[in-house]
Amino acid sequence: MKRSLTSVAVVAALAMASAACSSSDSGTAGPIKVGSINGVTGLFQTPEVPQAVKAVFDEVNKQGGVNGRQIELVSKDDAMNPQRSTEAALELLESENVVALVGSSSAVDCGLNRATYSNAGIISMPAVGVDPACFTSPNIAPVNPGPFKLITAMLYYASETLKRDKVCMYYTVLPGSGGGIDAAIKEWTDITGKQLAVKDTSVGQGDPTPYLVKAKAAGCQAILYNATVGPWFAQAKTQGMQDVDFIVAANSYTDANAQAIPDGLNVYAGTEWQPYTDESLPGNERWAKIIDENKIQKTAFSQGAVMAADLFVQVLKTIKGDITRESVTEAFKNMKPIDYPMVGTPWIFGPGEAHSPIEGSRFVKVEAGKWKVLPEGFIVPGKN
Template sequence: MKRAYRSLLATAAAGVLALAATACSDDGGDTSGPIKVGAINGVTGLFQTPEVPQAVKAVFDEVNAAGGINGRKIEFISKDDAMNPQRATEAAIDLIESENVVALVGSSSAVDCGLNRATYTNNNIVSIPAVGVDPACFTSPNIAPVNPGPFKLITAMLYYASETLGHDKVCMMFVTLPGAGAGIDSAIKEWEGITGKQLALKNTAVGQGDPTQYLVQAKSAGCQAVLYNGVVGPWTAQAKTQGMQDVDFIVAANSYTDANAEVVPADIKVYAGTEWQPYTDETLPGNDRWAKIIDANKIQKTAFSQGGVMAADMFVEVLKTIKGDITRESVTKAFKEMQPITYPMVGTPYVFGPGDAHNPIEGSRFVKAVGGKWEVLPEGFIVPGKK
C-alpha cells in the first residue's frame, strides 16, 4: 500500500513538473474560444454521484443559451475517477495541461482533494467542489467547496442534540473512513468549545455488521441522543428490539434519502442533518431554482445535485465580476478577491477568499422520519454558536 501511494505521489509530482515546463499555452489563456471548465466526479466506482456533473452542465447550458459570458460559451469537461487514486491524479493533470481549463467547478470525488491539492496550488487554479468529502477539501488554499462537509455537519449535529433537543448525554457511534479521524476529533472539539459539554460516549470504530453490541453499549451509557452515520435499516430495527424508543438518533447527510425514511420503525425517533435546504421540500428558499433545472433536464433529485447547481451558480456569479479577459489567472484572482455571496440553499454566505483553508458554508437544517417520509423541522439552519 505504501509503495503504491509513493508511486502515486511520484506520478502526481511528475505531472506537476511537466506542467511547469510547458509554455504559456497551459494557463487557460485562450480568450477567443469557449471558457473551459473542468471537474472530477465519481460517476462509477464506490462513490457515485453522476447527477452532480449533470446538474453543473445544466446550469452552464442555461447560461450558454442566454448568450454565455460576454459572448463566450462555457465548455464543461467532467472526468470520472471511479474513486481510483491514479485516475483522479491523471484527470487533474489532463484537465489543467491538455484541456487548459480556467477552473474546476462542481467536483464530487472522494479522493480528488487529498491527491490534487498541491497540483491546484502549484498551477494557480481554483476548485469549487459541489461535494467536499475529505479534510483536504477544507484545508487547502485553492479549494473551497459549497457544502459544509462532513465535519462541520458533525458539529451542527452535536449542537442540535445538546442545544436544540436539550440533551445532556450525547453520544457518537460512527463508522470512520480512512483519513477522517482527525476531522471528526476537530468537529467534536469545536462543539465542546462552543457548548462547554462533552460526549457521554464516543465510539468511532463502529462496524457495518450486526449493530446490537453498539446499541447495547449506548443503552448502558444512558445515551439520550446518538449520532450515527452507518446503515439505517438494521440500526433502527435493532434499536426497536432494544427498546430504545426514548432515544433521539441523529444520522448524517449520507442517510438523508427517501429509502432510509421508509425503513425507520414508526416508534423510533430518527433525525437527519442536511447540508443544503432539505431537497424533499421544493418550496424551501433556493429549492425552486434547483428543482426547475433538475426537472427540465430529467436529473435525479438528490442533495448532491443541489451542490452541483450551487457550485455552477457561484462560478457564473464570480465570472460576471471579471473585467477583461477570462483566463485561469483572472478567474483565480476573482475568487481570491470575491465578496461573500448569499445563497438561499445554505446556512451562511459563500466566499472563497485568500486564506490557506476554506470552509465557508456552515450550519445544517434537520428533518425527522415521520410515517416513512422526511418531515422538515421548523428551526431553520442551525449554525453552532450563532443565534
C-alpha cells in the same frame, strides 16, 4: 513585389503564436473550459452532479454565455481510484487548459490534488467536499459544510435544541477522517463546554446489537450515527430505545432510508443544504427547475452542483477583460461574500490558506416513512 524568406517566416511565426494564444486558457477566443472530477462509477457514485453543473452552464450558454463566450464543462470520472484522480487533474490542467474546477464530487480528489491545484494557480469549488483536505487547502473551497462542520451542527442540535445531556457518537470512520471528526467534536465542546458521553468510531456493517446495548447501558439520550440504516434501527426498536433521539448524517438523508426506519423511533437527519424533499424552500425552486427540465436525479448532491455552477457564473461575470485561469483565480481570491438561499451562511472563496465558508445545518425528522422538515431553520453552532 516579392517578400523575403525572413519576412515570410516572421509573419508565419506571428500567426502561429496568435493561434496558440487563442486556443489556450489565456486567450479570449473559443469556449471557457471548466473542469470537474466526479465519481460517476466506483464506490462513491455521483453521476447527477456533473449533469447538473452542465445543465446550469447550458442555461447560461443559451442566454449568450459570458462575455460572448460559451462555458464548456469537461468532467472526468475518477471512480474513487487515486491514480485515475491524479491523472484526471493533470489532463484537465495541461491538456484541456481549464480555467477552474467547478462542481467536483470525488471522495479522493482534494487530498490527492491539492498541491497540484496550488502549484498551477487554479481554484476548485467542489459541489461535494468530503475529504478534510477539501476544507484546509488554499485553492479549494467547497459549497457544502462537509461532514465535519455537519458533525458540529449535529452535536449542537442534540445538546442545545433537543436539550440532551448525554450525547453519544457511534460512527464508521473512513481512512484519514479521524482528525476531522476529532476537530468537529472539539469545536462543539469549545462552544458548549460539553463532552461526549460515549465515542465509538469502530462501528462496522455487522450486527449492531452490541453497540446499541452499550449505548443503552451508558444512558445515551442522543446518538449520532452514520452507518447502514435498516439493521441499526430495527434493532434499536427491539432494544426499546424509543426514548432516544438518533441523529443520522447527510448520507442517510434519502427517501429509501426514511421508509426503512420503523415507526415509533425518534430519528433526525442533518442536511447540508435546504432539505431537498421540500421544493418550496428558499433556493430549492431554482434547483428543482434545473433538475426537472433536464431529467436529472433529485439528490442533495445535485443541489450542491447547481449551487457551485451558479456561484461560479456569478463571479465569472465580474471579470473585466480576458477570462483566463489567472483572472478567474484573482476574481475568486478577491470576491465578496455571496448569500445563497440554499445554505446557512454566505459563500466566499477569499485569499486564506483554508476555506470552510458554509456552516450550519437544517434538520428533518422521520414521520410515517417520510422526512418532515423541522421549523428551526439553519442551526449554526454558537449563533442560534
